Amino acid sequence: MTAEAITAGxxxxxxxxxxxxxxxxxxxxxGFAVTLMLGQSFTPPQDVLRVLAGQEVPGASFTVxxxxxxxxxxxxxxxxxxxLGGAAFQIMLRNPLASPDIIGISSxxxxxAVFAIxxxxxxxxxxxxxxxxxxxxxxxxxxALSFRGGVAGTRLILVGIGVQAMMQSFISYTLSRxxxxxxxxxxxxxxxxxxxxxxxxxxxxxxxxxxxxxxLVMRTRDLEALRLGDDAASALGTDVGRTRxxxxxxxxxxxxxxxxxxxxxxxxxxxxxPIAARIVGPNGSALLPAALVGAALxxxxxxxxxxxxxxxxxxxxVTGALGAPYLIYLIIHVNRTGAxx
Amino acid sequence: MTAxxxxxxxxxxxxxxxxxxxxxxxxxxxxxxTAIVGANACGKSTLLRAMSRLLAPRGGQVLLDGKAVHRxxxxxxxxxxxxxPQSPVAPEGITVADLVSRGRHPHHGILSRWNRxxxxxxxAALEATRTTDLAERAVDExxxxxxxxxxxxxxxxxxxxxxxxxxxxxxxxxxxxVEVLDLLCDLNQRRGTTIVMVLHDLNLAARYADHxxxxxxxRLHVSGSPDEVLTAANVRAVFGLDSRIIPDPVSGRPMxxxxxxxxxxxx
Numbered sequence: 001m002t003a004e005a006i007t008a009g010x011x012x013x014x015x016x017x018x019x020x021x022x023x024x025x026x027x028x029x030x031g032f033a034v035t036l037m038l039g040q041s042f043t044p045p046q047d048v049l050r051v052l053a054g055q056e057v058p059g060a061s062f063t064v065x066x067x068x069x070x071x072x073x074x075x076x077x078x079x080x081x082x083x084l085g086g087a088a089f090q091i092m093l094r095n096p097l098a099s100p101d102i103i104g105i106s107s108x109x110x111x112x113a114v115f116a117i118x119x120x121x122x123x124x125x126x127x128x129x130x131x132x133x134x135x136x137x138x139x140x141x142x143x144a145l146s147f148r149g150g151v152a153g154t155r156l157i158l159v160g161i162g163v164q165a166m167m168q169s170f171i172s173y174t175l176s177r178x179x180x181x182x183x184x185x186x187x188x189x190x191x192x193x194x195x196x197x198x199x200x201x202x203x204x205x206x207x208x209x210x211x212x213x214x215x216l217v218m219r220t221r222d223l224e225a226l227r228l229g230d231d232a233a234s235a236l237g238t239d240v241g242r243t244r245x246x247x248x249x250x251x252x253x254x255x256x257x258x259x260x261x262x263x264x265x266x267x268x269x270x271x272x273x274p275i276a277a278r279i280v281g282p283n284g285s286a287l288l289p290a291a292l293v294g295a296a297l298x299x300x301x302x303x304x305x306x307x308x309x310x311x312x313x314x315x316x317x318v319t320g321a322l323g324a325p326y327l328i329y330l331i332i333h334v335n336r337t338g339a340x341x
Numbered sequence: 342m343t344a345x346x347x348x349x350x351x352x353x354x355x356x357x358x359x360x361x362x363x364x365x366x367x368x369x370x371x372x373x374x375t376a377i378v379g380a381n382a383c384g385k386s387t388l389l390r391a392m393s394r395l396l397a398p399r400g401g402q403v404l405l406d407g408k409a410v411h412r413x414x415x416x417x418x419x420x421x422x423x424x425x426p427q428s429p430v431a432p433e434g435i436t437v438a439d440l441v442s443r444g445r446h447p448h449h450g451i452l453s454r455w456n457r458x459x460x461x462x463x464x465a466a467l468e469a470t471r472t473t474d475l476a477e478r479a480v481d482e483x484x485x486x487x488x489x490x491x492x493x494x495x496x497x498x499x500x501x502x503x504x505x506x507x508x509x510x511x512x513x514x515x516x517x518x519v520e521v522l523d524l525l526c527d528l529n530q531r532r533g534t535t536i537v538m539v540l541h542d543l544n545l546a547a548r549y550a551d552h553x554x555x556x557x558x559x560r561l562h563v564s565g566s567p568d569e570v571l572t573a574a575n576v577r578a579v580f581g582l583d584s585r586i587i588p589d590p591v592s593g594r595p596m597x598x599x600x601x602x603x604x605x606x607x608x
Contacts, residue, residue: 003457003464009438009477010455094430218451225446231426234395236499237419237447282434282479 013283020280024292028076031299035072036064039307070197074262075298075315077205078194079272080213081258083294085251086269087276087287088216091223092247095153096330099270100135100255103160106264107167108138109256113263114171114189118178128204128260135256138163139248184314191316192265194302201261208257212250213291219243219250220285266316267323268297274326297322344371345421345502345535347392351401354391360399361387363559369503374529374536376550378543380580384559385539386427389507392537393424405503419447423501425492427508431480437491438476441466444498466497470524486517493524504528506538510545518542522549547571547594555579571595 036048047060051069086099100106112134116122122130142163146156168190175186187193216223222243225233234240255269275297276289301322302315309318349367353360361384369375377385390396392403394410403410410418423444431440444466445459467473470490475483480491489509496504509525510518526549528534540546546553546567553570555562557579563570572595576584582599589596 003460005476006438006442006460006464006467007457010442010460013439221446221449221451225443227430227432228443229426229428229430231390231395231424232429234415235393235419235424235426235496236443237416239415282432283436283439 017280017284021289021292024279024289024296028292028296028299031296031303032072032076035075035299035303036068039063039068070199070202071194071302072299073199073202074194074197074205075302076295077202077209078258078262078265079268079295079298080209080291081205081254081294082265082268082298083272083276083291084209084213084216084287085254085258086271086294087273087290088223088247088251089269090273091285091287092226092244092251093153093156094227094229095157096270096274097157098153098160099273100251101264101267101269102164102327103142103157104163104165104167105135105138105142105160105252106255106259106269107164107171109135109252109259110189110264111167111170111174112256113260114174118174125204128208128257131256131260132253135252135259136249138167139252187314187316188263190263191314191320192259192263192268193314193316194262194298195314197262205258205261208253212253212257215246215250216254217288219246220287223247223287224285263316265298265301266320267327268294268301268319271297271319271323271326274330344533345406346371346404347422347503347535347537348404349388349392349401350404352388352391352398352403353400354387354396354398356387356396361559362391364401365556365559365561367554367561367564369535369537370552371535372529372533373551374526374538374549375552375554376538376540376546377554377556378540378546378579379556379562383556383579385556386507387559388556389424389505389537389539390426393422393505394418395424395426416447416450419499419501421501422503422505423496423499424505425496425507425509427511429492431488433481434479435481436476437467437472437478437480437483437494438463440480440491441472441476441494441498444495444500447499462498462500466494469497469528470494485512486514486520489513489517489521490524493521497528501534503535503537506536508539508541510540510542518545525549543571543576543597544589547596548589548592567594571597 037043037045041063043060043064047057048064050057051060051064089098089100090096109131113127113131116127116130142156142160146159171189175189184195222238225236225238226243230240272290272294273286276293277286280286280289297319298315301318305313305315305318347369349365352365353363355361365388377388379385387396391398397411405422441463445462467476470493472490472494475487480488483491510521513521522545525536529536550567552564553567554564555570555575562579563575571586573584573586576582576597584600585598586595587598
C-alpha cells in the first residue's frame with residue numbers, strides 16, 4: 001500500500017467522525033428546540049424566538065423564559081460536563097467502570113454541596129468551590145487507598161465503590177439532620193434533578209466547561225496515547241504523570257461544578273463514554289462525542305421524566321433506570337474479558 | 342543518519358523500596374544491534390525502562406548525546422528514542438492503520454496537523470513489517486505474530502534513530518521469532534537504526550546481535566561480542582546453568598547447549 005492509500009483511509013475515518021459529530025450537534029439542537037416549544041402546552045417557534053430575543057410575550061415569557069429555557073440550558077451544560085469528565089476518567093484508566101459516578105467522586109462532590117448548603121448555609125459559587133475541593137479530595141483519597149506500588153484498575157474501582165457508598169450515606173445523614181428539607185432536595189443530592197433550575201446557575205457550569213473542558217480537550221491526543229498503556233504512551237512522548245494530573249483536576253472540576261448545581265445525575269458520566277465509543281468507533285477519541293452524548297442524555301432524560309412517563313420523575317431517576325442495567329452487564333462482561341473504552 | 346550515543350552511567354533504579362539496578366554502566370554501540378540477556382528478574386526490563394525515561398533513576402544517569410534523558414522534554418526524546426514495551430494495549434477494535442499512525446504522536450503538538458510525511462512514514466512502516474495488507478483489519482483479530490509486527494510497525498512509524506524493544510519475541514513461535522529478528526536486522530542495516538532489545542533465547546541473541554550484554558542481579562556481568570560473552574563460564578555465572586558452547590553451524594556464532602541432569606549421552 002502506498003502513502004496515498006493511507007491518506008485515503010485517514011480522510012475516510014476523519015469524514016465519518018465529523019459526520020457523526022455534526023449529526024449529534026444537529027440532533028442536540030433539535031432536542032433543545034423541542035424542549036423549548038413543547039411542554040405541557042405548545043409554544044410556537046416564533047414566540048420562543050421572541051422570548052430568546054428578550055421580548056415580553058404574554059404566557060410564553062414565563063413558561064419558556066423562566067421554566068423551559070433555564071432547564072434546557074442547564075441540562076445541556078451539565079450533560080456536557082458529565083460526559084466529558086466521565087469519558088476522561090474512563091479513557092485515562094482504560095476501564096468503563098472507572099467513571100466518577102461509580103467510584104464516588106460525584107457523590108463526594110454532592111456530599112460536599114449538601115454539607116455546604118444545609119449545614120454551613122452557603123450558596124452560589126461558594127458551593128461549587130466546596131464541591132470541587134471535596135471531589136479532588138475524594139479522588140486523591142481513592143488513589144491513595146488503592147496505591148500499592150502502582151495503581152491497579154480493579155483495586156481502584158473497588159475502593160471507589162466503597163467510597164461511593166460512604167458518601168451516599170453521608171448525604172442521607174446530612175439531609176436527615178437538616179432543619180428543613182423536602183423530597184425534592186433529597187432527590188437532587190442523591191440522584192440529580194433539574195427541578196427549580198435558574199439561568200443564573202448556568203454561569204459557573206459554563207465557566208467550568210470553558211476552563212476545565214478546554215484543558216481536557218487540549219489533552220485529547222495524550223489521552224488517546226494512554227489507551228495504549230502507560231509505557232507505550234510514555235514511549236510516544238506523552239508525559240504520563242502530567243497528563244494524569246491535568247486530566248484528574250479538569251475532570252473532577254467539571255463533574256463537581258455541575259454536581260454542585262444539579263446533583264450527581266445518575267450514570268450520565270458512566271454511560272456517555274461507552275455510548276460515544278460505540279457510535280464513533282475505535283479509531284479516534286471518544287472524548288468530544290461523549291460530551292455531546294452526555295448532553296443528549298440529560299436533555300432527553302429530563303424531558304422524558306417530565307412529559308413522556310406516567311407521573312413526573314427527576315432526570316436522575318430516568319438516567320439511573322437506563323444506567324443500572326448497563327452497569328450490571330458491564331460488571332459481568334468486564335470480569336470475563338477485560339474491556340477498554 | 343546521525344549516530345546518536347546512548348550511555349548508561351552508574352545507574353541505580355528500582356520500584357518502591359526495592360533497588361533493582363545497582364551502579365550499572367553501559368555504552369550502546371551506535372548503529373549496531375545490542376541484545377540484553379540474563380536470568381528472570383535480573384533487571385533487564387528495568388534497565389530498558391530506565392533508558393527510555395519510563396523509570397526515574399535513583400542514582401547515576403542515562404545520557405542521550407550527552408544529555409540526561411530524564412531532563413529532556415518527553416516529546417523531543419520520543420523523536421529520537423523509541424521503545425516497544427513488553428505488553429502494550431491495543432484499544433478494542435482499533436485498525437492496524439490507525440494503531441500504526443499513533444507512532445506519529447511525538448511529531449505533533451496540540452495544533453499541528455497531520456500531513457503527507459506522516460502518511461509516508463506509516464506506509465513505509467507497514468511495508469517494512471509486511472503488514473500493508475492488514476492495514477484495514479482490526480488488531481484484535483490478528484494472530485500473535487501479526488500483532489507483534491504491527492506493534493513494531495508503530496515503533497517504526499515513530500522514525501527514531503534508536504529503538505529499544507522489551508522481549509519482542511515473547512509468545513511467538515520459533516518461525517515468528519526469527520521473522521521478527523530478521524525484520525529488526527533489516528531495519529538496522531537499511532536505516533542504520535540502533536537497536537537494543539531484551540531477549541530470552543541466548544542462541545538467537547548470539548545469532549542476531551552485534552553486541553551482547555549479560556546481566557546478573559542488577560549489575561552488568563559482562564558485555565562484548567557474542568564470542569566474548571557466550572562462554573560456558575558466563576552462562577554458569579549468569580544463569581547458574583552448566584552448558585557446552587559449540588559453533589553454530591549456520592552462522593558460525595557461538596551456540597549454547599544446556600546440560601541438565603537427564604538425557605545425557607552415555608549417562
